Structures are given as structure tokens and as C-alpha cells.
Amino acid sequence: MRKLSIAFMSGCLFLAIAVAVLFWMQREVLEQPLQVDGEYLLNVPAGSTPNGLLLQLQQQGVLHGAFWLRLSWRLQGHVQPLHTGEYQLSPAMNVAQLLEKWRVGDILQYRVTLVEGWNFKQVRTALAQQEKLQHTLGEVSDSELMRQLDQANVHPEGRFFPDTYNFIRGQTDLDILRQANQRLQKVLAEEWTQRADDLPYRNPDEALVMASIIEKETGVAHERDEIAGVFIRRLGLGMLLQTDPTVIYGMGERYRGKITRADLRQPTPYNTYVIAGLPPTPIAMVGREAIHAALHPKAGKSLYFVARGDGSHVFSNTLAEHNKAVREYQLKRRADYRSSPAPVTAQ
The missing domain is CATH 3.30.1490 (Dna Ligase; domain 1)
Structure with a gap:
């Protein structure tokens, strides 16, 4: 019995030492x-x-x-x-x-920002420049890309929501586009259900096309619904939209920073100086604010607008008023003339 007791105590001591060593090593x-x-x-x-x-x-x-x-x-x-x-x-x-x-899972995250007003070529370029993304779309056509997003036969322009997207190393460029596409669909659906009455759109896609024109026409927030009102009134009267951003988009690589009279006469599916109604697809990515403006146009009588040169516009009810504004702000352009707002300087 004594020997068993000593053996038991020795075993316990050995176990205690082993546990102590284990915890010390850990x-x-x-x-x-x-x-x-x-x-x-x-x-x-x-x-x-x-x-x-x-x-x-x-x-x-x-x-x-x-x-x-x-x-x-x-x-x-x-x-x-x-x-x-x-x-x-x-x-x-x-x-x-x-x-x-x-x-x-405290993983290092990276960011890529897709900007309002960008076209799809700019989106693909921005993703291609992200070294931490896994690039799977280098040789993939736009149509095949959309098919991979379950959007077969859908034009990619304007189908992605501008925002900052987080990602981790190993995610693919297609992952980002899928997020941006799903976000656009969600925002568009939310805004469509809250749209104003008596709009000329047959479906949300047409509202998205209008929103893209608004996005390219102004970056001044308070003007978006007013510009929407101008375009919707023109559609209602059977007038051509005559908006330069659609002409520029239709010119593609031919655009070199200036539109000529010949360009305004050149037929393309996007030249709203020639075609009636809306162009066939959006011309850029749009934010929620532009979509909201397209679906909530400002009431009024203005049918024309011209850029002041500081990013804002002068709105006119009649062609005579418009021509006067053109002479003042276009034919006598100020030295620092710009058709879009000045960039915000970081503080």
C-alpha cells in the first residue's frame, strides 16, 4: 500500500511538473x-x-x-x-x-473607388491598376464580362454603382464589379418605387439613362432636379434633348476635347442633336442623387440651360432668353471658364 501511495504521489508530481512545463513553454x-x-x-x-x-x-x-x-x-x-x-x-x-x-480574422483591407461620371472603360482601368486584386478580366470582352455577372445582353455602361469598395488580397476584379452591379440594382429599385407621378419613363432602365445624362451635365447638387425638369419637359414637347455629353460619348475615341458643328450633325445612336428621345444606354456611372433627380424633376417652365463657366448653369424659358445667355457666357468666355465645378481642394 505504501509503495502504491508513493507511486501515485510520484505520478501526480510528474504530471504537475509536466503541466507546469507545458504552461511555461506556452x-x-x-x-x-x-x-x-x-x-x-x-x-x-x-x-x-x-x-x-x-x-x-x-x-x-x-x-x-x-x-x-x-x-x-x-x-x-x-x-x-x-x-x-x-x-x-x-x-x-x-x-x-x-x-x-x-x-x-483581422485581415488587411484595401480600397478602390469608382467615381460618379466615369465610363466603363475608366472603371476597368481603375480595377486593372489595383495590384492586390486577382485580375481575371484582362482579355474578357465587355459582353462576356456581363454574362459572367448574369447580365447577358445588357450593356455595361452605367450598370455599376460609384462608391468605395473594400477588398482583401485574393479577391477578383469580378468580385468588385459584382458588388457594384448589385448595389446599382438595389439603389435603382429603391428609387424607382418612390418615383414621382407622370414621368415619361417606361421602365427603370430609361430613368437610369436620364440619370447618367444629369450626372454628366452638372456636379452642382442643387441643379440636378432642375436639369431633369428641362429634359423631361423637352421630351414631353417632342423636342430633341440636344445634350453634349451624349454626343461626346457617341464619338468615342474620336473625341479630342472639342465638339464641332460637324460632330453635332454626325448621326450616332447617342447624338441627341439628331435622335429623338433618350439614347439607348446610360453614358456613365451615376450616384443615388442623380437617379433621385431623374425620378423627381423640378417643376418649372425652363427648356434651355447654358454653362456659366464656373460649373453652374443659367436656365431659360424661351429660346430668346437662351440665346442671350449663350452670347454672355459662351461667346464671351471668361479666362477661367470651366463647364464643370472646380475640384475640391483637400484641407
Whole structure:
């Protein structure tokens, strides 16, 4: 009996020592600072496991004790796969903080901004310049791209919502476009259900076309509904819209910064000096404000407007008033004339 008691006590002592050593080793390896010079980006591809990453980091000399760290990770009951992406490490961090980043999925995020008024070519260029995106659309045509978004036979122009989109390394350019397309559909549907009465649009797509014209005609917020009112009254009277941004869009690569009289006479599907009604597709990306204006035009009698040269416009009810405004603001242009508002300077 005495021998059994001594053996039992010895076993308990051994177990206590083993547990103490285990906790001591865990504490040591968890509190060790990461051996990195400056900021360090750890890329975690899809399917990565803590075991593999800890061994990789040990081989790179970033940490030691990978075996004990793997054991600690298991003892804490973490069973979910690691979040894919990049984790930002620094010399001020220890291993415990690294494991916490893995646990909560504290992934480094990047941003890409799609701007109101951009055309689809500009959108594709902006995405192609994002080094952290996975590029899948380099040789894909616009029509095939839209098919991949389940928008077969839909023209891509104006079908993406301008906003800032967050992404992580490993996401694709198509992922961003899918988000932007779904957001546009959602905003357009919301605004369409709250539209004013007696509008000339047969469907939301026509309202989107009008919104794109408004977006390109002015960046002055308080003018959007007034410009919408002008265009809707012109449609109601059977007048041509005669808006330069549609002409420019129809010219495509031929546009070199100036529209000539010959350009205004040149038939294209988008030349609203020639075609009646709206062009066949939007001509740019639009924000919610332009969509709202297209669906809530300002009441009034104005049928014309001309740029002042500071980004705003003069509105006229009659052709005589309009011609007078043209002589004042177009034929005698100020030295700092601009058809769009001056850019905002960062403070």
C-alpha cells in the first residue's frame, strides 16, 4: 500500500511538473516578440492551416517554438479555417497577438473607388491598376464580362454603382464589379418605387439613362432636379434633348476635347442633336442623387440651360432668353471658364 501511495504521489508530481512545463513553454513562445524588420505582410492563401504557417514562420526566423504554438492553438479549441488574406505584422507585436489576429480574422483591407461620371472603360482601368486584386478580366470582352455577372445582353455602361469598395488580397476584379452591379440594382429599385407621378419613363432602365445624362451635365447638387425638369419637359414637347455629353460619348475615341458643328450633325445612336428621345444606354456611372433627380424633376417652365463657366448653369424659358445667355457666357468666355465645378481642394 505504501509503495502504491508513493507511486501515485510520484505520478501526480510528474504530471504537475509536466503541466507546469507545458504552461511555461506556452507562455514563453506566446510572449516572444515577432522577429520582423518593419511592417511585414503575411499572406494567407485559401486552405492555409495554422500548422503550416507556424512552421513557415519558424523557418523564416520570425518566431520559434512552432510545436508548442500548434499545441496551444489546438488546446484553445480553434477549429475554424483561417481567413484568407493578408495579416499585417510589426516588431511591436508578439506571437499571442498574431494568433489573436488569426482568431478574429483581422485581415488587411484595401480600397478602390469608382467615381460618379466615369465610363466603363475608366472603371476597368481603375480595377486593372489595383495590384492586390486577382485580375481575371484582362482579355474578357465587355459582353462576356456581363454574362459572367448574369447580365447577358445588357450593356455595361452605367450598370455599376460609384462608391468605395473594400477588398482583401485574393479577391477578383469580378468580385468588385459584382458588388457594384448589385448595389446599382438595389439603389435603382429603391428609387424607382418612390418615383414621382407622370414621368415619361417606361421602365427603370430609361430613368437610369436620364440619370447618367444629369450626372454628366452638372456636379452642382442643387441643379440636378432642375436639369431633369428641362429634359423631361423637352421630351414631353417632342423636342430633341440636344445634350453634349451624349454626343461626346457617341464619338468615342474620336473625341479630342472639342465638339464641332460637324460632330453635332454626325448621326450616332447617342447624338441627341439628331435622335429623338433618350439614347439607348446610360453614358456613365451615376450616384443615388442623380437617379433621385431623374425620378423627381423640378417643376418649372425652363427648356434651355447654358454653362456659366464656373460649373453652374443659367436656365431659360424661351429660346430668346437662351440665346442671350449663350452670347454672355459662351461667346464671351471668361479666362477661367470651366463647364464643370472646380475640384475640391483637400484641407
